[in-house]
Amino acid sequence: MPNDLVTVFGASGFVGRHIVRALTAQGFRVRAVCRKPNLANYLLPAGHVGQIQLLKANINNEEDVARALEGAVAAVNAAGVLFGHGLQSLEAINADASGRIARAALKADVGTLVHVSAIGADTQAISEYARTKGLGERAVHEGFPRAVIMRPSLVFGPEDAFFNRFAAMARFLPALPLIGGGKTKFQPVFVGDVAAAVARAVSDPAMAGRTYQLGGPKTYTFRALLEFILAETGRKRLLMPLPFWLAGLQGFFLQMPSFILPIKPMLTVDQVRLLKSDNIVQDGAFTLDDLDIEPTSVEKIVPTYLWRFHPKGQFRDVQRLAAH
Template identity: 55%
Template sequence: MQGQLATVFGASGFIGRNVVRELAARGVRVNAVCRDAEHAKFLKPMGVVGQVTPMRADVTDPAAVARAVAGADMVVNLVGILHQSGRNTFDAVQATAPGSIAKAAAAAGARAMVHVSAIGADAGSRSAYARSKAAGEAAVRAAFPAATILRPSIVYGPDDSFFNRFAAMAQVMPVLPLIGGGTTRFQPVYVDDVADAAMAALDRPEAAGADYELGGPSVYTFRQLLELMLAEIRRKRMLVPLPFWLAALQGAVLELLPVPPLTRDQVELLKSDNVVAPGAKTLADLGIEATPLEIVVPSYLDKFRVGGRYAGGRVNA
């Protein structure tokens, strides 16, 4: 990889910044594509001077995408949204844009491409998010057959939007909702393992054209994940089951906010387990040992404790 050029779309995001770090550590030059190049300047110190170049490009503009991948040996697409806003729709960002990126990568002569999708991508799903993810995969495969598709479960790490979000809620709310009763199952995967999977996919010839589902070593219910989070931040909170129909009503109202904490489509997603499918290729097939959740989560949730990370060991009300 050393000396080659990689274009990473979604470079300033949670997974993206870890992928950029790993590429830079391997001596790869990186075009770090994002919506705000000024904001992404924090990526530059991940490499030597001039190695990482933040670059603004609209993934819904094929001409901008083509400019971003010009001369690239490798292309990584990490762009995704959790809710729709304005012209940033699931169809535009997750169904159509991946195909544009794959076409541009093929036209530029890139030797490898990695597309990060999600477990649950399904053309027949009732969730618009899941349908758009499936459409994006199909578009990538049609334009760049040798692309590697990675489908992670919930991705966790210091900047994640799952544990940090619920821990912040627990700081101010006496009750946390268990949507659908909290029985939905997840297989959380460490962000560093996802970044390592992307590196392996770019480096291993056998990964070309293959699909991998990325999950951690253990499966948890939604309730179990919230209980684990509460134990780490040492707070007692009631976990109250919230039926799917009532959660959907709340989502219908909350999705009117600029950054909705819950949408009806997210409620629909929670009706299906988010775990690695039997027989799927996994992290192990890429030579990666999945990191246990219990090793990493305590290292960043302690800031949500009463008194901060250096507080005593007792459970607080």
């Protein structure tokens, strides 16, 4: 039981909460950095009494970041946004804050920094999300050269924004959009595997300076994933091919309210741009296999939380058994 302190930025997010759980399971004390710690009390049961400390901090503020790193032996940056709003813009969070955390970690003599990025991160990408993720990686390398970069593909788990979102849409819509014809490829990775990889990086000095691409055991097209969602939720819906240009037009109008109100849009122009590129692990990259982590399949995990979107809810399996 190391009993060492690890600072986790973005601890209350989807990936961050699982990272906190993985670190506490290894015996680390965790300083969970959040913008609104009063809404993050659900993190506390992930550890023993006193093992997790909630800290209010703004990662856009250098003093807050420095204070969050005091006494930490390692830090994890799991902060990131898919759609920006106000001061929480893509540039500010994905790029600028990443560099700020890296520089502060080096100054605070933190031993290890793990940065959660994304497959497709590229400073020259047409998507602002992918571009700012690429800028963030560059800033991290410049500020903390021995940082470990984690690039997950589409991350799935009980709180994910992909399977849950499309399952919810299928409850009310007669058709689901096949943006770009549904040909884009994904390699979905379980959030628990991502968290395990991050926790391993915190405690393994041999991983310093490496970039890992994290993907699951199988690749799927966008169409195949929607078909899987419909099968698991017992819904029969039309899959309507939607050209990129038309999807971009819809995204333009759907994102407009989010420029005024702090709400997450169903679709944005930038998300359509993201779908123009496959999201899979590249040949020759460091992967989960190099960490002796066996990737968990979509089929094993996703049905355990999509049942609530089925017309029969938790009784869907009773119906299946009766049919046999």
